[in-house]
Amino acid sequence: ETGVTQTPRHLVMGMTNKKSLKCEQHLGHNAMYWYKQSAKKPLELMFVYSLEERVENNSVPSRFSPECPNSSHLFLHLHTLQPEDSALYLCASSQDREHEQFFGPGTRLTVL
Amino acid sequence: GQNIDQPTEMTATEGAIVQINCTYQTSGFNGLFWYQQHAGEAPTFLSYNVLDGLEEKGRFSSFLSRSKGYSYLLLKELQMKDSASYLCAVLRNTGGFKTIFGAGTRLFVKA
Numbered sequence: 472e473t474g475v476t477q478t479p480r481h482l483v484m485g486m487t488n489k490k491s492l493k494c495e496q497h498l499g500h501n502a503m504y505w506y507k508q509s510a511k512k513p514l515e516l517m518f519v520y521s522l523e524e525r526v527e528n529n530s531v532p533s534r535f536s537p538e539c540p541n542s543s544h545l546f547l548h549l550h551t552l553q554p555e556d557s558a559l560y561l562c563a564s565s566q567d568r569e570h571e572q573f574f575g576p577g578t579r580l581t582v583l
Numbered sequence: 584g585q586n587i588d589q590p591t592e593m594t595a596t597e598g599a600i601v602q603i604n605c606t607y608q609t610s611g612f613n614g615l616f617w618y619q620q621h622a623g624e625a626p627t628f629l630s631y632n633v634l635d636g637l638e639e640k641g642r643f644s645s646f647l648s649r650s651k652g653y654s655y656l657l658l659k660e661l662q663m664k665d666s667a668s669y670l671c672a673v674l675r676n677t678g679g680f681k682t683i684f685g686a687g688t689r690l691f692v693k694a
Binding site for chain 2: 475511512513514516519526527561567568569571572573574575576577
């Protein structure tokens with residue numbers, strides 16, 4: 472069982488669609504993260520959950536809505552996205568927030 | 584505020600040694616991570632330094648100087664598979680831990 476899995480791996484959506492990204496970790500970690508990675512830009516932290524509680528929200532537009540139903544699962548709900556939201560969305564987990572992070576393979580999102 | 588600087592790109596020859604530098608300015612510094620990211624893949628953890636000095640792990644070593652706000656990743660006996668981006672990331676503790684990533688250094692290893 473791989474550590475951190477993400478589905479789907481690729482997603483193309485229109486600006487009026489609603490979709491969700493899913494992340495699952497099988498490592499028994501307490502913290503989970505959503506990042507956005509655009510070409511030639513640093514990883515942008517979007518949300519952090521620690522023990523299922525959101526502890527950080529980095530001024531992310533409301534068209535991105537996270538959900539953490541339990542310590543193993545993390546979702547990112549998407550609605551009315553813009554073309555500039557096209558990017559690689561990475562999920563990660565760590566034992567606690569001070570430990571190294573384990574990343575999933577990412578979802579390559581294209582917004583038309 | 585915080586700032587992390589690393590070169591955008593580097594090129595080195597197979598079998599050689601390369602040093603990738605990272606400088607940072609931040610409050611609440613706790614430690615520094617290095618991650619490797621191959622094109623189209625997720626970042627993977629390489630090292631974590633919290634104390635000054637050199638940490639060696641096989642062909643890869645990482646150095647930290649807290650007083651200078653400086654770190655480097657040293658790759659020895661370069662192989663073609665080492666072509667990747669190398670991300671420097673600072674762990675801050677200002678009432679809660681937070682990891683801030685640099686933009687990464689793309690390393691090209693040529694034969």
